[in-house]
Amino acid sequence: MKHKHPFFVLEGIDGSGKTTQQAGLVNHLRSKGYNVHATCEPTNSRIGRMIRDVFSGKEMADQHVIAALFCADRLDHLHHLDNGLLAMNETHAIVSDRYYLSSLAYHGVHVDMNWVFQSNQPAMHALKPTAHIYIDMDPKESMNRIAENRKHVELYETLENLTAVRDAYEKAISLLPDDDIVVRINGNQSVEQVHKSIIKAVDTVLTA
Numbered sequence: 001m002k003h004k005h006p007f008f009v010l011e012g013i014d015g016s017g018k019t020t021q022q023a024g025l026v027n028h029l030r031s032k033g034y035n036v037h038a039t040c041e042p043t044n045s046r047i048g049r050m051i052r053d054v055f056s057g058k059e060m061a062d063q064h065v066i067a068a069l070f071c072a073d074r075l076d077h078l079h080h081l082d083n084g085l086l087a088m089n090e091t092h093a094i095v096s097d098r099y100y101l102s103s104l105a106y107h108g109v110h111v112d113m114n115w116v117f118q119s120n121q122p123a124m125h126a127l128k129p130t131a132h133i134y135i136d137m138d139p140k141e142s143m144n145r146i147a148e149n150r151k152h153v154e155l156y157e158t159l160e161n162l163t164a165v166r167d168a169y170e171k172a173i174s175l176l177p178d179d180d181i182v183v184r185i186n187g188n189q190s191v192e193q194v195h196k197s198i199i200k201a202v203d204t205v206l207t208a
Helices: 018-031 046-056 063-079 100-107 113-119 121-126 139-149 159-175 191-207
Strands: 007-011 036-040 093-097 131-136 182-186
Touching: 007 018, 007 100, 018 036, 018 093, 018 131, 018 191, 046 063, 063 100, 063 113, 063 121, 100 113, 100 159, 113 121, 113 159, 131 159, 131 191, 139 159, 182 191
Parallel strands: 007 093, 007 131, 036 093, 131 182
Antiparallel strands: none
């Protein structure tokens, strides 16, 4: 389904600065006159809370189950009666911290990526981002940021896993259809430089 208003997704390994950059992008789009809805995955829905419980170690789950929970959370994110993205995109620009490319990269490390790709087909066909903004950075630097800013490390936040996920992002990007636009940003720059790079890329996409 074609978006009614811009729909940008910030992607990258944990610690790549997506949350900070999301706020900057939201402000930029508002300055251009858009009503903007900021969101994230996993969501704060009941399904999203189940995922967060697994990540924090409160619950245990098989990797296929975790991937399936993300698919369910994503479909609920799209179709929820109160604030589903499909309805929201009729009136708002959307900036999301993660979407289906994250599932391909993160879950594709632990289960067959093609299975994850097929499982996410409903979301891919329902609403495609205007652009995936991929903040690519060194996993060692991302782990340093996580150590500085987090009290608790979550399930996937190890150097070994984030290195594998970064590699998986490359494979995942190659699997996306040609009409999925991926903008690669150098995440090893300063926060301000990353912001400027994102804004430049977004403005280019908007005027294309």
